[in-house]
Amino acid sequence: MRPTDVRHEAGRDATEVDAPSRVLLGCVADDYTGATDVATALRRSGFRPAILFGGVPGDRSAPAGADAVVVALKSRTAPAADAVAWSLEAADWFDELGVQRVFHKYCSTFDSTDSGNIGPVTDALLDRSGARLTVICPGSPVHGRTVYGGQLFVHDQLLSESPMRHHPLTPMTDSDLVRVLGRQTPHHVALLPHSVVRSGPAAVRERLDALEADGVRHVVTDAIDDADLRVIAAATQHLPVLTGAAGLAAALAPDGVSAEAGPAPGAGRADVGLPAGPAVVLAGSCSRATMEQLAYARERMPSHRLDPLVTPGAEELRARATAWLTDHLGKGPVLLYSSAGPEERAAAAKVFGARTAEVFEDVLGDLARVARERGAHRIVVAGGETSGAVIQRLGVESALVGHEEDPGVPWLLTPDERPLALLLKSGNFGRADLLHRAATTGTGHP
Ligand SMILES: Nc1ncnc2c1ncn2[C@@H]1O[C@H](COP(=O)(O)OP(=O)(O)OP(=O)(O)O)[C@@H](O)[C@H]1O
Numbered sequence: 001m002r003p004t005d006v007r008h009e010a011g012r013d014a015t016e017v018d019a020p021s022r023v024l025l026g027c028v029a030d031d032y033t034g035a036t037d038v039a040t041a042l043r044r045s046g047f048r049p050a051i052l053f054g055g056v057p058g059d060r061s062a063p064a065g066a067d068a069v070v071v072a073l074k075s076r077t078a079p080a081a082d083a084v085a086w087s088l089e090a091a092d093w094f095d096e097l098g099v100q101r102v103f104h105k106y107c108s109t110f111d112s113t114d115s116g117n118i119g120p121v122t123d124a125l126l127d128r129s130g131a132r133l134t135v136i137c138p139g140s141p142v143h144g145r146t147v148y149g150g151q152l153f154v155h156d157q158l159l160s161e162s163p164m165r166h167h168p169l170t171p172m173t174d175s176d177l178v179r180v181l182g183r184q185t186p187h188h189v190a191l192l193p194h195s196v197v198r199s200g201p202a203a204v205r206e207r208l209d210a211l212e213a214d215g216v217r218h219v220v221t222d223a224i225d226d227a228d229l230r231v232i233a234a235a236t237q238h239l240p241v242l243t244g245a246a247g248l249a250a251a252l253a254p255d256g257v258s259a260e261a262g263p264a265p266g267a268g269r270a271d272v273g274l275p276a277g278p279a280v281v282l283a284g285s286c287s288r289a290t291m292e293q294l295a296y297a298r299e300r301m302p303s304h305r306l307d308p309l310v311t312p313g314a315e316e317l318r319a320r321a322t323a324w325l326t327d328h329l330g331k332g333p334v335l336l337y338s339s340a341g342p343e344e345r346a347a348a349a350k351v352f353g354a355r356t357a358e359v360f361e362d363v364l365g366d367l368a369r370v371a372r373e374r375g376a377h378r379i380v381v382a383g384g385e386t387s388g389a390v391i392q393r394l395g396v397e398s399a400l401v402g403h404e405e406d407p408g409v410p411w412l413l414t415p416d417e418r419p420l421a422l423l424l425k426s427g428n429f430g431r432a433d434l435l436h437r438a439a440t441t442g443t444g445h446p
């Protein structure tokens with residue numbers, strides 16, 4: 001399967017014929033659920049995005065019919081040098097496609113560590129473009145992420161007070177983004193305060209120019225609602241590199257001029273048909289929303305927990321889960337999960353040590369492969385890293401972006417004769433019934 005053998009169009013009916021189109025925007029996303037989140041935001045704002053998993057496609061050609069391409073990487077927790085190299089490779093490809101703007105998509109909760117990777121990747125993209133300044137804009141009101149005074153809020157909590165402080169891979173214990181990014185880059189970081197954003201695009205542009213003249217490279221932008229993001233989008237049309245989360249992407253506009261007006265009503269809303277057939281939910285996310293969704297789903301569908309205390313070896317864990325899956329698949333939607341709270345995670349770490357996350361990702365990825373081989377038509381995954389492992393193991397290179405099941409969580413359809421429907425859910429996204437709903441809607445199962 002080559003990405004160009006299929007149509008990657010996202011905003012139209014899947015039977016329409018693609019006309020060649022110019023790729024206006026290249027987006028490099030640091031994880032797979034983040035890539036689907038930004039692709040669906042672009043779709044909402046009127047773009048026709050294509051999503052490419054794992055890096056630049058082998059034949060380097062433009063996906064047919066797309067005017068935005070999203071390269072999904074699994075680079076959020078990779079060594080910084082790898083994250084930089086993969087992102088630059090994507091940027092080189094964007095150049096070949098004639099792309100004029102690059103968007104670096106990272107998590108709306110700024111998931112990163114002091115060694116990267118938001119700072120190093122942004123610096124590398126800026127160096128390459130020759131631009132001297134960009135914005136750092138994780139605010140994404142649709143997901144409850146706002147920035148005020150440079151402090152990142154998750155709904156009504158500071159980031160450092162939110163459950164993100166317990167994240168297994170990127171615990172976020174500081175809400176001050178100027179400070180957080182300042183530890184990831186040797187360059188000058190400054191704040192664009194909300195009072196300036198509220199003054200409109202001309203005031204923002206004037207402040208950005210002044211900050212650039214002062215040698216500032218990274219400008220953390222306050223944004224508390226979509227109107228703020230539209231102002232920022234309108235004021236940064238001259239910048240070749242933008243960075244942020246889906247909120248800013250949704251404020252961009254394909255024609256580059258209507259950013260302040262917002263998307264056309266109904267843009268990108270058409271539903272895609274989902275294939276019928278066995279459905280599997282695989283969860284590795286330990287985030288709060290996922291835990292609530294698991295509690296809801298466990299009461300309504302058969303489930304199996306990957307529990308290292310019951311099977312204290314990776315192969316034993318895999319074998320038991322595989323046997324359970326093959327026994328239950330086909331009788332109705334099933335759920336397999338490793339997700340656990342802080343205490344159970346500490347217990348898991350005693351069994352698997354530094355390899356804990358890797359073991360769960362590996363086993364869940366393998367279960368996806370087994371499910372697909374045994375006829376699953378629908379795979380729902382919770383967690384960005386977990387989604388990366390699943391997509392890699394399934395060998396999926398590209399997908400059509402369909403309608404959103406919940407905000408930021410679109411259906412993806414593989415361009416196969418026997419399409420696979422995938423729902424890659426960011427850890428903290430979705431309503432409590434999302435996993436169950438996604439596994440059952442239209443399957444004839446309650
Ligand atoms: N019981 C467990 N103990 C320790 N680590 C676990 C356990 N279960 C899963 N993990 C690991 O925790 C990590 C969760 O990250 P993942 O990105 O999948 O979810 P998330 O951070 O909630 O999602 P997102 O990145 O979309 O917000 C994975 O690497 C997973 O393997």
Ligand SMILES: O=C(O)[C@@H](O)C(=O)CO
Pocket residue numbers: 031033034035037038106107108109140143245246384426427
């Ligand atoms: O921005 C977000 O919160 C998500 O798209 C994400 O990146 C989760 O991994």
